[in-house]
Amino acid sequence: MTESLAGGAAMPLPIRATAVVASAIIKAARQLLSDLERGRRIDSAVLRSAMEAAFGASDATGAWNWKTAYDACEAATVLFLRRYGAAMRAKAASPAAMLPMLLRIASLVPTQTRRSEESESLQQFSTPIGLAFVASVAAAITPADVVLEPSAGTGLLAILAELAGASLVLNEFAESRAGILSDLFPAVSTTRFDAAHINDHLDAGIVPSVVLMNPPFSSAIHVDRQVADAALRHVASALARLPEGGRLVTITGANVAPDNPTWTGAFRRLQEQGRVVFSAVIDGAVYAKHGTTIDTRLTVIDRVPADDSAPFPASPGIASDLPTLLGWVFKDVPPRRPIVATATKAYSESPVRRTGRGSLGLSPTKPQGADGRLREEQRQI
Incomplete structure (x- = not known):
């Protein structure tokens, strides 16, 4: 996570802000969870909307970056598996049958093309x-x-x-x-x-x-x-x-x-x-x-x-x-x-x-x- 400087460079967020950032990431993840539950693909527009709602600002302000957004997608995956993983395991009955279910979830989140x-x-x-x-x-x-x-x-x-x-x-x-x-x-x-x-x-x-x-x-x-x-x-x-x-x-x-x-x-x-x-x-x-x-x-x-x-x-x-x-x-x-x-x-x-x-x-x-x-x-x- 970074914040913008006047010259356009980026620096790590102060330590005091990380708990707030983590909380906002989880807030975005909970919004994205609803998309995963409905089997909807999370594209850049959907992800941006969730992040802006959670952080109250766009990435242009330096409040969040796209690596942070990808972390929110991963957190949403964790939340999805906590909610539905046991039922998926029971339905699959074998690891070979469980794997395609997980790959389907992975297909719904965006490819990570940017880094911090x-x-x-x-x-x-x-x-x-x-x-x-x-x-x-x-x-x-x-x-x-x-x-x-x-x-x-x-x-x-x-x-x-x-x-x-x-x-x-x-x-x-x-x-x-x-x-x-x-x-x-x-x-x-x-x-x-x-x-x-x-x-x-x-x-x-x-x-x-x-x-x-x-x-x-x-x-x-x-x-x-x-x-x-x-x-x-x-x-x-x-x-x-x-x-x-x-x-x-x-x-x-x-x-x-x-x-x-x-x-x-x-x-x-x-x-x-x-x-x-x-x-x-x-x-x-x-x-x-x-x-x-x-x-x-x-x-x-x-x-x-x-x-x-x-x-x-x-x-x-x-x-x-x-x-x-x-x-x-x-x-x-x-x-x-x-x-x-x-x-x-x-x-x-x-x-x-x-x-x-x-x-x-x-x-x-x-x-x-x-x-x-x-x-x-x-x-x-």
Whole structure:
């Protein structure tokens, strides 16, 4: 969210205003919810009208921007699923039947074609609801679970964990989005830690059994350059918080792969604490509605040390669409292991070695340029 300066530049809203902004976003989301309920497509005119009604001003005044408007659409999706998700699950009777329902909802919201300074710097690409659903299926969430989402965004992953009956632990560094989460999930205390070090920051008594995450692919807090191992730093810290038998499901850039020589060493070190049980590339078309067409990857890690850290499961290939990915999850993701009871204490942050530079030992073994495509798309969109 930004406000205009006399010269036409933009600056972040003052901290005191973020709660007001979050409240206005939720107000707009509630108006948009009525469109989703009627199966009406939310085009730019409809979205603008909802935002102007909620904020009492147009985007030209600097009261809101289009990235804020997209956040309202995502919040409306969360509200829709909270209201109708249980009935949808009952009607569908299977994940394969539920997925098309979610894709229908996604088709009603506009494609995200504009970004804010904050969304650029923090790489805020929210998880498409269909992909979030497949990730939740891979996590095999039950009502007995406590699900941690370290970079919770606007709650598109969290709402699916809620629908599965789980308890939630939510963290989001961006103040504006943390405010949205607080309004959408009022019973959950949302923290605002740097998720790259989530295990260091969370209260020692918080022991999740599942982690669902979509971390920044190559950005780090307070670092004004691309950080090649950013996603794996987030994964390592979240994995360290899980007890033995816990499951972590993450969405990353496609290049963050065990069979990519750049990252093989890092994944071998991760496997000393948790074994990779599934990893597949997802065609960039799946993310197109959320403002990028970069290929991504779904990876599942069980918090059970591998007997041998060298071998990894074979990738099934590139999923051209979400039904294909869901089919692979059913076929290739193994059942979850039993949770081993542990004392409620924080684990050491990283299952991989630190270096003198504090990089958690996850740096690539050769120059990493695979995130260049993301940077190029950020310039184009």
